Amino acid sequence: MLGIAALLYAWGMGHAAIHPYYSAAIRSMATSWRAFFFGGLDTSGSITLDKVPGAFWPDAVSVWTFGPHTWAAALPHGCCTGSYGPGPGRSPH
Numbered sequence: 001m002l003g004i005a006a007l008l009y010a011w012g013m014g015h016a017a018i019h020p021y022y023s024a025a026i027r028s029m030a031t032s033w034r035a036f037f038f039g040g041l042d043t044s045g046s047i048t049l050d051k052v053p054g055a056f057w058p059d060a061v062s063v064w065t066f067g068p069h070t071w072a073a074a075l076p077h078g079c080c081t082g083s084y085g086p087g088p089g090r091s092p093h
Helices: 002-011 020-031 033-038 053-066 070-082
Strands: none
Touching: 002 070, 020 033, 020 053, 020 070, 033 053, 053 070
16 A cells, blocks of 8 residues: 555656745755755855755755756655555554
8 A cells, every 4th residue: 555655656756846945945955065954045055944954855865866856856755655654553463
């Protein structure tokens, strides 16, 4: 069931609707260590995100690894969907 959920999530990953503000920050974080650490919207890190930078680190690493594609920014979310497991409070038996 989890594999099916991950497959369905990844099916349209290239057409994911990522907010332009956050996608620009992810691209910036993928090009500059300073922007990566502080969650900078620009490469110098002077304009920062309104969220915790660590929430965007997996996305930035994926964009740094695979290039500035929409699917690359959405890839960590698909991996988290597929690795969720049986769920909290549920026994695997």
